[in-house]
Amino acid sequence: DAKTTQPTSMDCAEGRAANLPCNHSTISGNEYVYWYRQIHSQGPQYIIHGLKNNETNEMASLIITEDRKSSTLILPHATLRDTAVYYCIVRVNGANSKLTFGKGITLSVRP
Amino acid sequence: KAGVTQTPRYLIKTRGQQVTLSCSPISGHRSVSWYQQTPGQGLQFLFEYFSETQRNKGNFPGRFSGRQFSNSRSEMNVSTLELGDSALYLCASSPFPGTENTEAFFGQGTRLTVV
Numbered sequence: 158d159a160k161t162t163q164p165t166s167m168d169c170a171e172g173r174a175a176n177l178p179c180n181h182s183t184i185s186g187n188e189y190v191y192w193y194r195q196i197h198s199q200g201p202q203y204i205i206h207g208l209k210n211n212e213t214n215e216m217a218s219l220i221i222t223e224d225r226k227s228s229t230l231i232l233p234h235a236t237l238r239d240t241a242v243y244y245c246i247v248r249v250n251g252a253n254s255k256l257t258f259g260k261g262i263t264l265s266v267r268p
Numbered sequence: 269k270a271g272v273t274q275t276p277r278y279l280i281k282t283r284g285q286q287v288t289l290s291c292s293p294i295s296g297h298r299s300v301s302w303y304q305q306t307p308g309q310g311l312q313f314l315f316e317y318f319s320e321t322q323r324n325k326g327n328f329p330g331r332f333s334g335r336q337f338s339n340s341r342s343e344m345n346v347s348t349l350e351l352g353d354s355a356l357y358l359c360a361s362s363p364f365p366g367t368e369n370t371e372a373f374f375g376q377g378t379r380l381t382v383v
Binding site for chain 1: 272299301303310311312313316318324326358360362371372373374375376377
């Protein structure tokens with residue numbers, strides 16, 4: 158079973174920041190938080206991951222709470238092309254490559 | 269660098285037939301994982317191969333099998349197809365299984381329709 162809980166859907170206006178929440182209250186100390194997204198009819202795309210520190214790359218920022226029970230993916234300036242299903246996944250690195258996907262959150266960016 | 273290549277992109281098969289799907293990982297990647305995506309069940313892990321060995325397997329019947337070749341290319345096979353096997357089959361590659369800073373790169377998938 159997926160170890161994360163995400164809202165079913167959300168929307169935001171183009172050009173605004175999109176803040177996607179994720180709860181992972183049972184996360185273990187050695188589990189990382191990963192975010193992937195899947196644009197319609199394409200394979201999932203890696204976005205970002207982190208353990209306990211906040212992370213930023215060219216696509217997004219990941220904010221992890223101090224107790225690590227939740228996190229937020231931030232798309233700073235959402236575009237129409239960011240409309241997709243976003244998956245929050247927790248995973249132990251070093252064990253295997255298996256990703257357990259939940260239902261994800263559908264982000265709709267409106268013009 | 270070329271991405272993950274899956275062939276064919278689309279496939280239509282009849283119930284009872286068998287099918288083989290192919291995945292070529294990114295050059296230098298040695299781990300290949302397979303996933304099934306359906307509207308009802310979402311994305312589900314099938315199995316993972318590394319160095320020609322199956323390292324991990326999901327909860328699927330024995331009709332689903334796979335293998336990996338010495339060049340890291342992988343195939344998955346589904347025998348005695350059922351209507352419920354209609355799905356998007358996705359392949360993901362990574363350099364080494366589950367190591368630090370090793371995200372998985374997915375292909376575009378093979379859309380299998382069983383009629």
